Each structure stands twice: as structure tokens, then as C-alpha cells.
Amino acid sequence: MYRYDEFDAAFVRQRTEQFSHQVQRRLSGELTEEQFRPLRLMNGLYLQLHAYMLRVAVPYGTLNSTQMRKLAHIARTYDRGYGHFTTRQNIQYNWPKLKDVPAILEELASVEMHAIQTSGNCIRNVTTDQFAGAAGDEIIDPRPVAEIIRQWSSLHPEFSYLPRKFKIAITGAPQDRAAVKFHDIGLMAATNDAGDVGWRVFVGGGLGRTPMVAKEISDYVPHEYLLPYLEAILRVYNMYGRRDNKYKARIKILVHETGIETIREQVEAEFAEIKEGVLKLPQGELTRITEYFAEPAFEPQTDTKIDIAQFEATDSAYARFLKHNLHPHAKEGYTSVTISLKPIGGVPGDATDSQMEAVADLAEQYSFDELRVSHEQNLVLPHVAIKDVRTVYDALVANKLQEGNAGLISDIIACPGLDYCALANARSIPIAQAISEKFADREEEFGELKLKISGCINACGHHHVGHIGILGVEKKGTELYQITVGGDATEHATVGSILGRGVTAEEVPGALEKLLDRYMAERQSADETFIQAYRRLGDAPFKEALYG
Amino acid sequence: MNAITANELISGAVVYLYETGEFGVDLQKAKLFGADEQDVRDASLEKTLKNPRLVSVEAIAVEVSETGTVWANRLREQIRANGPTVGGFARQTLEGADHVSL
Numbered sequence: 197m198y199r200y201d202e203f204d205a206a207f208v209r210q211r212t213e214q215f216s217h218q219v220q221r222r223l224s225g226e227l228t229e230e231q232f233r234p235l236r237l238m239n240g241l242y243l244q245l246h247a248y249m250l251r252v253a254v255p256y257g258t259l260n261s262t263q264m265r266k267l268a269h270i271a272r273t274y275d276r277g278y279g280h281f282t283t284r285q286n287i288q289y290n291w292p293k294l295k296d297v298p299a300i301l302e303e304l305a306s307v308e309m310h311a312i313q314t315s316g317n318c319i320r321n322v323t324t325d326q327f328a329g330a331a332g333d334e335i336i337d338p339r340p341v342a343e344i345i346r347q348w349s350s351l352h353p354e355f356s357y358l359p360r361k362f363k364i365a366i367t368g369a370p371q372d373r374a375a376v377k378f379h380d381i382g383l384m385a386a387t388n389d390a391g392d393v394g395w396r397v398f399v400g401g402g403l404g405r406t407p408m409v410a411k412e413i414s415d416y417v418p419h420e421y422l423l424p425y426l427e428a429i430l431r432v433y434n435m436y437g438r439r440d441n442k443y444k445a446r447i448k449i450l451v452h453e454t455g456i457e458t459i460r461e462q463v464e465a466e467f468a469e470i471k472e473g474v475l476k477l478p479q480g481e482l483t484r485i486t487e488y489f490a491e492p493a494f495e496p497q498t499d500t501k502i503d504i505a506q507f508e509a510t511d512s513a514y515a516r517f518l519k520h521n522l523h524p525h526a527k528e529g530y531t532s533v534t535i536s537l538k539p540i541g542g543v544p545g546d547a548t549d550s551q552m553e554a555v556a557d558l559a560e561q562y563s564f565d566e567l568r569v570s571h572e573q574n575l576v577l578p579h580v581a582i583k584d585v586r587t588v589y590d591a592l593v594a595n596k597l598q599e600g601n602a603g604l605i606s607d608i609i610a611c612p613g614l615d616y617c618a619l620a621n622a623r624s625i626p627i628a629q630a631i632s633e634k635f636a637d638r639e640e641e642f643g644e645l646k647l648k649i650s651g652c653i654n655a656c657g658h659h660h661v662g663h664i665g666i667l668g669v670e671k672k673g674t675e676l677y678q679i680t681v682g683g684d685a686t687e688h689a690t691v692g693s694i695l696g697r698g699v700t701a702e703e704v705p706g707a708l709e710k711l712l713d714r715y716m717a718e719r720q721s722a723d724e725t726f727i728q729a730y731r732r733l734g735d736a737p738f739k740e741a742l743y744g
Numbered sequence: 745m746n747a748i749t750a751n752e753l754i755s756g757a758v759v760y761l762y763e764t765g766e767f768g769v770d771l772q773k774a775k776l777f778g779a780d781e782q783d784v785r786d787a788s789l790e791k792t793l794k795n796p797r798l799v800s801v802e803a804i805a806v807e808v809s810e811t812g813t814v815w816a817n818r819l820r821e822q823i824r825a826n827g828p829t830v831g832g833f834a835r836q837t838l839e840g841a842d843h844v845s846l
Contacts, residue, residue: 222753225796228796229796229799243751243756245823245824246757246758246824246827246836247751247755247756247757247836248756276833293756614823615829615831618800622819623829625830625831629830670819673818
């Protein structure tokens with residue numbers, strides 16, 4: 197993985213020192229809260245309902261064991277012994293004290309991490325496929341380009357005060373596991389007629405109160421011109437994006453109101469001006485960055501498959517784990533292991549300090565010191581030899597991380613909701629807990645099902661793109677939950693449709709049971725997933741099941 | 745009725761204006777402003793806004809039960825007053841004191 201050079205190290209150190217001074221000036225009363233607020237937000241520090249919340253960047257979701265141990269140490273020393281992994285592949289601490297934040301940032305800097313640009317109207321952490329560099333279906337490892345984008349976008353002087361926040365996602369595989377079409381810019385690896393790999397570029401996607409699927413702005417941009425092309429998009433957005441209305445300031449609104457054809461013309465005109473300038477990427481620089489992401493020293497393996505059937509009778513929990521939590525690897529004899537942070541009845545995305553340390557140990561011993569955070573709020577050991585899977589599983593069992601539910605109904609994305617978030621209208625976590633408990637014994641029969649819960653219209657829980665989505669709202673002092681169906685965050689990007697009036701928190705599990713029973717009754721075979729059945733059937737049977 | 749609430753600067757803890765003029769974490773000790781005390785409430789709010797150790801200052805709607813228990817009307821404020829409803833975490837405490845002096 198990428199290692200800081202002298203510039204990076206100095207840059208993060210200077211920023212940490214600068215923020216430390218800003219905190220001291222705030223504590224001494226030299227800075228007012230009005231003056232301090234934008235400074236703390238630029239360093240990922242929010243004030244939530246009960247305490248400050250620090251959001252730490254995990255660039256493109258990649259960590260090593262040293263970094264994970266540091267995150268565990270911070271959780272134990274400065275927080276309450278746990279961290280919360282997010283849908284943007286970051287980690288959040290819910291209880292830090294302001295006076296401790298400079299020390300936390302120093303700790304992070306010591307392992308080449310920071311919280312810069314995890315908030316504010318700037319370019320946020322670039323996200324990618326959690327199986328990047330390992331997936332069997334990958335055209336190209338997107339992490340070198342993600343790193344180049346990180347370097348370009350970090351404290352970019354022109355893009356530090358955009359009309360609104362800006363999110364970029366990138367995937368190197370045709371199967372989109374990074375939800376690229378729901379980002380301000382989405383990049384998807386593509387091959388041109390000459391067989392060269394470059395990037396399809398999508399623009400104007402997003403969730404929030406106005407969910408939109410991104411539109412293709414270019415079907416092919418070569419590596420060397422990617423940065424000038426991105427810069428051209430950002431310049432057009434910076435110039436024409438609305439600053440008069442916060443709710444209409446994202447690029448998705450600009451694209452929607454202006455039209456993709458006009459935006460493309462504007463971007464192409466800007467691109468023509470700058471494409472041969474300083475941002476044109478020399479092959480040597482791409483090669484230099486790519487070397488940081490060199491393939492691990494894989495060894496030939498004799499064990500290349502696991503016969504899941506042999507465990508179904510004797511160890512059904514392990515069989516479930518094998519069936520759902522292993523992902524095909526590009527290298528024979530290896531697999532990527534998803535470590536579910538969704539125990540039945542647990543808080544989606546939370547990991548304790550000891551769990552983080554256990555995962556760090558596993559990464560060091562069995563995954564070439566590599567770890568990933570997925571946007572679905574799980575962790576991944578990307579390169580595990582098939583022969584080591586049982587040992588890894590046993591260690592996960594010892595640390596209560598063994599849930600074999602990746603991709604099932606209890607693998608829920610949920611935002612922190614009203615239990616923590618100052619913006620939320622309703623709770624998300626108790627809803628997720630009730631659902632996972634209700635369906636723990638049936639989730640296997642439902643098969644693949646993406647359930648996503650948001651506690652307000654900002655949609656941090658991605659409810660719009662859940663096969664089943666749940667949105668919490670407050671109506672006359674009561675939490676109500678709207679249910680959507682048919683959303684999809686993959687390459688088949690679709691925004692779910694609302695079935696009807698909201699239900700109370702207590703009614704949510706029962707409402708889902710009605711939907712799922714109808715799905716089970718209507719599906720054509722056990723292989724037809726919920727989303728496939730929905731696409732065939734439409735809303736009607738699900739509306740009828742829910743409301744009669 | 746209203747109470748005045750804020751987050752304390754160093755810890756971020758939820759605090760309430762007490763009858764004593766201090767700020768502390770216990771809603772039950774909060775100074776309550778009746779419907780006929782809006783001017784007093786607004787004056788207290790104005791004064792609180794100038795306190796550099798308090799952030800996110802606002803007046804919230806509360807009610808008092810027959811047994812004298814104060815409770816916030818909105819769920820948001822109930823959660824602020826009692827802590828998260830999940831995870832078993834206690835509320836944030838003040839740093840090195842049980843109150844913030846005005």
C-alpha cells in the first residue's frame with residue numbers, strides 16, 4: 197500500500213500542528229465558536245448530540261495492521277473502547293473530548309493517517325471496491341489512481357470552498373461494488389478499441405433528499421488525462437454550482453438543471469484548455485504510484501477449494517460463513533474474507549478495540565498485512581489462502597466476529613441515526629437490531645438482500661439504494677419509517693420507490709415480514725433474488741402485501 | 745415550559761441552565777421558564793450565548809409530570825438528556841467538574 201513520502205509526512209504534520217494551535221486558541225477564548233467551527237470541520241470534528249465526533253479518513257478503505265492497531269489504541273485511550281466504520285469507508289469516534297483531539301491527530305499522523313477533508317465543502321475521501329487489488333473480476337486495480345486522486349484533491353487550493361461537499365468513487369471491476377453511480381463523480385474502468393484500459397466517467401449522482409443516478413459524461417478517459425478531466429469537471433461545478441441554496445448546491449442539481457449535454461460541452465472546453473498542462477500524468481508517475489500497490493508475494497497453493505457441503509451438517513455456522521463471507525480472488529488458492537460487523541442484534545459498523553486488534557493480527561498473519569473497510573460497513577481480509585480460512589474463522593469466533601451474513605438481510609447498512617447524530621429525525625440502530633433479530637432464523641431462505649436504513653433524508657444509510665430501504669422521519673413527535681423497495685447501488689443503479697405511508701418503529705419488522713413473505717410466495721425459484729423478483733413484479737404485490 | 749440547553753465546549757457534554765445560574769448535566773435541576781416568562785428566558789438565552797464554554801445553545805420545550813419529573817417533549821431532547829438508547833453507553837460527563845459556571 198501507499199507510504200507517505202516527505203511531502204505527505206510534512207503536510208500532515210503541519211496540519212496537525214496548525215489544528216492543535218487552533219484548539220488551544222478556542223479553549224483560551226481567543227477564537228469564538230463561529231470562527232472555530234469551520235476549522236474543526238475541516239479536520240473532521242463534528243459536534244453531535246452527546247459529544248464531539250471525529251471522522252478519520254481511511255483512504256479508499258485500505259489499512260494495514262499497524263494502522264488498525266492505532267485505531268484500536270485511540271478507541272481505548274481517548275474514546276469508549278470502540279469505533280464506528282462508515283459507508284464512506286472511514287471510521288468515526290463518538291466520544292472524544294476537544295482537548296484530546298490534537299493528541300489523537302498526532303497519533304494518527306504517526307501511522308500516516310489523518311482526518312483532513314472528512315467534512316466541509318471539499319473533495320472527500322475517495323472510495324473504492326473493498327476487493328480492489330484482489331477481486332477475480334477486476335480489469336485493473338483502482339487503488340493507484342485513487343491514491344493519485346487523493347494527492348491531487350488534498351488541500352487543492354481551488355477546491356477547498358466548493359458550493360457543497362464532493363464525493364468521488366472508483367471501481368476497477370465491471371461489477372460495481374462501490375456505488376459509483378451515486379457519487380458526484382464515479383469512475384469505472386473501461387477498455388477502448390485498442391485494448392487500453394482507462395476510465396468511464398459518470399457525473400451528478402447522489403443520494404440525500406434528491407437521489408439521482410449519475411450520467412455518463414465520457415465513455416473513455418485515458419489515465420494520463422484523468423486528472424485534467426476531473427479538474428475540468430470541478431471547475432465547471434465550482435463556477436456554475438449553486439451557492440444560493442444549500443439544498444440545490446450539489447453537482448447533481450447542476451447536471452439535472454443544466455443538462456448533461458451542456459455540462460459535457462463546458463467540461464470539454466475546460467479540459468481542452470488544461471489537458472496538456474501540469475496535471476497530465478506522466479507514465480513514470482503512474483508506474484511509481486502503482487509500485488506501492490504491487491501484488492503480494494502469493495505462493496502456489498494446493499488447497500484451491502473448500503467443500504462447503506461437508507460442513508452443512510456438522511458445523512452449519514461455518515458453512516454459512518464459507519457460503520456468504522468469501523469472495524472470489526484473482527489468484528488461485530486465495531480468497532477475500534469479509535468480516536461482518538453486523539452481529540445479530542448488534543450495532544452495524546461498530547468494532548471494539550480488542551476486535552480491531554484481533555483483525556489487525558489476522559491481517560498481519562494471513563492477509564499480507566492488508567485490510568479493507570467496505571462501504572457496507574464491514575472489514576475485509578483481501579488475500580487469505582484457502583488453507584488458512586478455518587484458522588481465520590476460529591479466530592473470528594473467539595472475537596465474536598464470525599457472523600456468516602455478508603449480503604443477507606442482517607448485513608444492514610445503518611447510519612448512527614438519532615441516537616448520536618445532530619441531523620437525524622429518527623433512530624436507525626434500534627430498527628436494524630430489531631430486524632436482524634426478527635429474521636435471524638430466516639435470512640438464509642431470503643438469500644441476497646440489501647437492507648439500508650437512514651435516520652433522516654440526508655440518506656447516510658443509503659436507504660434509496662436498498663433492495664429494501666427504510667427512511668426514518670419525525671411526524672408530530674413520533675418516529676415513522678417509510679419503506680422503499682427496488683433500489684440498487686450496483687451497475688444497475690436504481691433509486692427505490694416509496695411504497696406508501698410510514699409505519700411506527702414497532703411495526704417495521706412486521707411490515708418487512710409481509711414484504712418478504714410475499715417475495716417468497718411470488719419468486720419463481722430459490723435462485724430468483726428479492727431484487728430480481730421486484731424487477732419482474734414491480735411495486736404492486738409489495739404495496740398490497742403492506743397495505744392490503 | 746422551556747429549559748435552556750447547550751453542549752459544553754471541552755467535553756461536548758449536554759448541559760442545562762440550573763436555577764443556580766450554573767450549567768450542569770441534570771435536566772431535573774434545570775431552571776424552567778413558564779409561558780409567561782419568555783422575556784426572562786430570552787435574556788438568559790442571550791447571556792448563555794455569550795458564554796465561551798457553551799456551544800449549540802437553545803431553548804427546548806419541556807413538561808413536568810405530576811410527580812415533578814422534568815422531561816423533554818421531543819425524542820431528540822429525551823435522547824440528549826438520557827444518552828443513546830442503544831449500546832449501553834452513559835452520557836458524556838463534564839471535564840473535571842460537575843457544572844460549568846456562568
